[in-house]
Amino acid sequence: MSDHQTKLAPIAKENNSRLSKKIKMQVSTTDKMISAVVYVLFSLFAFMCVYPFYSIIINTISANDLSAKGEIAFWPRGIHFQNYVDVFKIPGLWNAFVISMGRTVIGTLLTVGASAFLGFMFAQEDMWGKKFWYRFTIITMFFNAGIIPWYLTMRSLHLTNNFLAYVLPSIVAPFFIILVKTFVESTPKELQQAASIDGAGIITIFYKIILPISKPILATVAIFSAVNQWNSFQDTLLLVTDSKLYSLQFILYNYINQASSLSTMVNLQNAGSTAMSSLSTKQTTTSIRMTVTIIVVAPILLIYPIFQRFFVKGIIIGAVKG
Amino acid sequence: MRSPSMRSNSIRKFLYISPFMVLLAVFAYYPLYGWVYAFFDYMPPIPLSQAPFVGLKWFRSLVENQVKVDQLLQVIKNTFGISGLSILFSWLPMIFAIFLTEIKAVRFRKIIQTVTTLPNFISWVLVYSLAFSMFSSEGVVNGFLRQIGLIDSPILFLQNSEHVWITMWIWITWKSLGWSAILYIAAIMGIDESLYEAAHVDGATRMQVIRHVVLPSMIPTYFVLLMLQIASFLNNGLEQYFVFQNAFNKDTIQVLDLYVYNLAMGGGSYSVSVAISMLKSIISVALLFSVNGLSKLLRGEGIV
Numbered sequence: 001m002s003d004h005q006t007k008l009a010p011i012a013k014e015n016n017s018r019l020s021k022k023i024k025m026q027v028s029t030t031d032k033m034i035s036a037v038v039y040v041l042f043s044l045f046a047f048m049c050v051y052p053f054y055s056i057i058i059n060t061i062s063a064n065d066l067s068a069k070g071e072i073a074f075w076p077r078g079i080h081f082q083n084y085v086d087v088f089k090i091p092g093l094w095n096a097f098v099i100s101m102g103r104t105v106i107g108t109l110l111t112v113g114a115s116a117f118l119g120f121m122f123a124q125e126d127m128w129g130k131k132f133w134y135r136f137t138i139i140t141m142f143f144n145a146g147i148i149p150w151y152l153t154m155r156s157l158h159l160t161n162n163f164l165a166y167v168l169p170s171i172v173a174p175f176f177i178i179l180v181k182t183f184v185e186s187t188p189k190e191l192q193q194a195a196s197i198d199g200a201g202i203i204t205i206f207y208k209i210i211l212p213i214s215k216p217i218l219a220t221v222a223i224f225s226a227v228n229q230w231n232s233f234q235d236t237l238l239l240v241t242d243s244k245l246y247s248l249q250f251i252l253y254n255y256i257n258q259a260s261s262l263s264t265m266v267n268l269q270n271a272g273s274t275a276m277s278s279l280s281t282k283q284t285t286t287s288i289r290m291t292v293t294i295i296v297v298a299p300i301l302l303i304y305p306i307f308q309r310f311f312v313k314g315i316i317i318g319a320v321k322g
Numbered sequence: 323m324r325s326p327s328m329r330s331n332s333i334r335k336f337l338y339i340s341p342f343m344v345l346l347a348v349f350a351y352y353p354l355y356g357w358v359y360a361f362f363d364y365m366p367p368i369p370l371s372q373a374p375f376v377g378l379k380w381f382r383s384l385v386e387n388q389v390k391v392d393q394l395l396q397v398i399k400n401t402f403g404i405s406g407l408s409i410l411f412s413w414l415p416m417i418f419a420i421f422l423t424e425i426k427a428v429r430f431r432k433i434i435q436t437v438t439t440l441p442n443f444i445s446w447v448l449v450y451s452l453a454f455s456m457f458s459s460e461g462v463v464n465g466f467l468r469q470i471g472l473i474d475s476p477i478l479f480l481q482n483s484e485h486v487w488i489t490m491w492i493w494i495t496w497k498s499l500g501w502s503a504i505l506y507i508a509a510i511m512g513i514d515e516s517l518y519e520a521a522h523v524d525g526a527t528r529m530q531v532i533r534h535v536v537l538p539s540m541i542p543t544y545f546v547l548l549m550l551q552i553a554s555f556l557n558n559g560l561e562q563y564f565v566f567q568n569a570f571n572k573d574t575i576q577v578l579d580l581y582v583y584n585l586a587m588g589g590g591s592y593s594v595s596v597a598i599s600m601l602k603s604i605i606s607v608a609l610l611f612s613v614n615g616l617s618k619l620l621r622g623e624g625i626v
Binding site: 038056068145147227233238253300 | 350356424434
């Protein structure tokens, strides 16, 4: 992309008349002004995207009495890491962490496996009713019954307060199937034909040939799917009342609204174990809320730099098709 | 000509995918059966089988019961307000992409792109938590304004009942602008190099290149996305509005999805809620068909 911009200069220089030089001068000053405005606007927006994360991180490691008053704005003061120890004393937080991790790992494995297999199968030419079943799958992207009918039917299937409700509904994901199907169709047909002549069955071909060559697209699917699972909130809200099955997102939401009672409780626990707890490490509603926020967002922030390069590829393949 | 072995082969292939089709039937199609609740007077814990059949009573109540009508009108107004703002500014990601790709400093451009895409990957609960940390009365923004002496009492950003549509739209934009721009960036990368060269030979300025080369090549992408956005006009989603709602902004934040949720899970009026849900789904599908037809009419191919 930067290539065509550098090409501009020599071509423009070929015009040597005085008039065109004058025009070029004017153009380049407006260009410069536009550039400056663009740089400032982009920097401002980027700052708005990063600052909330940064601000909360420095608040969680600052003195709690200062963070409670909103006095930590640009750099941490009174650095300590007690909050990250204390926060796991809240009953249920560790359990919610395990639930969220569990649904992310299990859900992602199931979704990736199913998307790979279905994407591959829908790329097969000879399957009974292939066209119908493909449409049957893809059409579900464009309608839904609505959350309450969904809730009522899930309840009638006994999927309330049931871990399966976290992983089963997302196994067949039409968008991911399209991604894999498009990818498989772009690979040379000879690979599959050769294996078929050698007597390999459809499952062997899938396992031995398609899975290994589809790694890049499956990585994209895995990342999207994992992020979806980790971020999922609505299914807990609708289907789960048993606190043992609460996800991290759900308890974070609860904490935002009721952090005061939790901070009192942690402080009481601490008062029992250590003789004195200073103001700066005493838990406040703010410190509890912010520390839990960081724990919930940390996995996303940690894997983001790695998965960043995958999703651009993924969305472009999807766009070409969709 | 199909031999019997080929036929059995093709049926076997179907059998392999059949368990997945069952899953799809259960989780995507069976919920449609939930629509029957709209025709009964369903009051939990009495099961549906014992609930009296009431026909179109709930649908009629939506136009006859004055309280319901007023509520629903406000909800529809909110839905139109927020979705309308999104559609009004649907060109923002395109402009974002154009100016981002114009930036010559590669390092700077990469950083901007990486950083502005990040918010798309956090949940609405996290967005709300960030919003709370920034804008609550003890939040960072109020703390900062107090410290520099601009205000004495905190500004109640989150409890505000005014400007809710705009703040909701701002959060949507904050979360999705960088991400939505990626599609357009891809479109710009796909522009034929010779078009640029021709423009430069003709002595086009940077703005002229944008206007006559870059913009036209993005219009198809923009059109498709705009049509899809119009098709999902009624589907604002629940999560964002659920987490941001409070006693103060309830009137102006309730979009259809949140209203349906509050009616059923808050008020226990499952049947009315399902009736509205059902109408909403049907209108959405009709909208999708309409924009698809429009697209076929205008550019000769559908969008789905």
